[in-house]
Amino acid sequence: MTYNKRIERWSPWLLLVAVIALWQIICSAFEVSEFIFPSPWRIWTQFWEFKTIIAGHAWRTFWVTMAGFGLAIVVGVLLGFVIGSSRIAYAAVYPLMTAFNALPKAAFVPILVVWFGIGVGPAILTAFLISFFPIMVNIATGLATLEPELEDVLRVLGAKRWDVLIKIGLPRSMPYFYGSLKVAITLAFVGTTVSEMTAANEGIGYLLISAGSAMQMGLAFAGLVVVGAMAMLMYEVFSAIERHTTGWAHRGTQG
Numbered sequence: 001m002t003y004n005k006r007i008e009r010w011s012p013w014l015l016l017v018a019v020i021a022l023w024q025i026i027c028s029a030f031e032v033s034e035f036i037f038p039s040p041w042r043i044w045t046q047f048w049e050f051k052t053i054i055a056g057h058a059w060r061t062f063w064v065t066m067a068g069f070g071l072a073i074v075v076g077v078l079l080g081f082v083i084g085s086s087r088i089a090y091a092a093v094y095p096l097m098t099a100f101n102a103l104p105k106a107a108f109v110p111i112l113v114v115w116f117g118i119g120v121g122p123a124i125l126t127a128f129l130i131s132f133f134p135i136m137v138n139i140a141t142g143l144a145t146l147e148p149e150l151e152d153v154l155r156v157l158g159a160k161r162w163d164v165l166i167k168i169g170l171p172r173s174m175p176y177f178y179g180s181l182k183v184a185i186t187l188a189f190v191g192t193t194v195s196e197m198t199a200a201n202e203g204i205g206y207l208l209i210s211a212g213s214a215m216q217m218g219l220a221f222a223g224l225v226v227v228g229a230m231a232m233l234m235y236e237v238f239s240a241i242e243r244h245t246t247g248w249a250h251r252g253t254q255g
Contacts, residue, residue: 038218043225046218054207054219058226061192061204064120065230068127069188073181076132080139084173085165090144101133106194113199123195123203130191131184138180142173178242182235189231 020040026032027039034042047054079097083089105126112122146169196205204223211220 035215035217038221042218043221046216047222047225050219050222054222054226057202057204057207057223058230060202061189061196061227062230064123064196064203065127065185065188065192067120068124068192069131069185071124071128072132072135072184072188075128076135076180076184077139077177079132080136080173081143081165081170083136084140084143085169087144090140094140097133097136105130105191106198109195109198112195118199118201120200122199123192123205126195127188127191131188134180134184134187135177138176139173142176143169146172174246175242178238178246181238182242185234185238186231189227193227 024040027037032039038046079093083093083097108129109122109126112125116122116125143165146164192203193205193208196203197209198205200206204227207223208220211217211223
């Protein structure tokens with residue numbers, strides 16, 4: 001491994017350590033109140049003290065998020081395929097989906113509570129609503145931007161429209177698809193957490209509200225750190241899958 005590769009590999013961790021160190025120095029030097037802005041050390045002590053409670057809430061947030069995210073993948077891929085494979089569908093549906101995506105998803109939470117009650121239902125659906133759009137858009141874009149010249153050549157060789165979409169369009173869309181997954185999974189955690197803050201009695205979102213009302217700011221920040229860690233972990237999982245399945249699309253970055 002070359003020196004530049006080693007630097008590139010460790011640069012996120014080095015930056016994280018530098019940020020934490022600077023954060024701790026500022027809190028200590030200016031004697032910032034732990035009730036206003038806790039130091040990294042305070043966050044760590046609160047995390048360790050309440051690790052069992054945090055783990056329970058984190059597991060609930062994780063599986064609820066993955067349920068909503070799985071639903072988003074199914075719906076996003078199907079809608080993206082329909083929109084990207086037809087110019088009429090693209091022209092008719094895409095503007096409506098864009099308008100829908102502009103709506104604040106937090107505003108749907110009270111409506112979902114009325115429909116499904118307090119619990120996992122609103123959280124799963126909020127995670128779905130906030131994360132399916134990037135998947136749909138990227139699949140549709142990958143299919144809709146298939147080169148006309150390539151399609152004409154395939155048609156001359158006897159390929160039907162369905163063959164072009166399945167054998168050429170979908171594989172070509174895979175880099176777009178994995179890129180959308182890495183964005184959508186982070187949004188899904190946001191959706192779940194927001195829903196749990198107003199429509200749940202467990203989960204990291206509920207923990208944030210409870211810790212804030214008890215002035216346990218270190219615990220609240222620990223919850224935020226856990227959400228960020230889970231999102232980063234899933235991001236890396238999809239990045240690893242992407243590298244192993246679409247390496248051909250990233251050959252220019254090798255070496």
